[in-house]
Amino acid sequence: MQPPVPPAPVPYDPVPGRPVPAPSRLPVPRTPRPLPAERRPEAEEALTAALMTAVGGARRRALRDGDRQIDTAHLLHSLVETDPEVAAVFEDGHQLARVLGYLVQRSIGYGLRWQRSVEDTGSALPAVRDAGTATSGWSPAAAVALAGAFERATLRGDRRVRGLDLLAALAADPENRAAEVLRRAGVDRLVLTARIEESSQQV
Secondary structure, X not given: OOOOOXXXXXXXXXXXXXXXXXXXXXOOOOOOOOOOHHHOOOOHHHEOHHHHHXXXXXXXXXXXXXXXXXXXXXXXXXXXXXXXXXXXXXXXXXXXXXHHHHHHHHHOOHHHHHHHOOOOOOOOOHHHHHHOOOOOOEOHHHHHXXXXXXXXHHHHXXXXXXXXXXXXXXXXXXXXXXXXXXXXXXXXXHHHHHHHHHHHHOO
């Protein structure tokens, strides 16, 4: 004969006389809602073919270089190499060549210190800064730039994000690695942004 099963313990309540909810009725912590798909860098179905090619190139470049994350310099490098619209907004071929020259030196020069750190973003874009911090594979600054590109396309009324949208977002944050490369190459970010706006209105 089995011994009787003891009754379940009564939950302690510090306030006498107050009913204690049953365990099945205790509140369940809410899970944070995921970011909307259109705000995630991986929502590549909304990218133009040229920008999708550039994003894929940036991913392969980061993998080849042994970098932990895709950063804004990877994105800039792929954009100027693969997107004709992006290449056209630079002042001339010499300026574009200087930008590419600095980007190529990444693996043998200044970029070596980047391998030991994570690219964060400056305070220029606080509204979308948290959008990419939980996105695996992208630096916070790169995720912010991609979110900014989506926002720029939305404000323009376009369902597709173009390479110029991403270039404008890269140039908007003076603290990211792409902006550092542009400064080293002698590119004025304000002049570049004005040329992007002019080119965008012509399409």
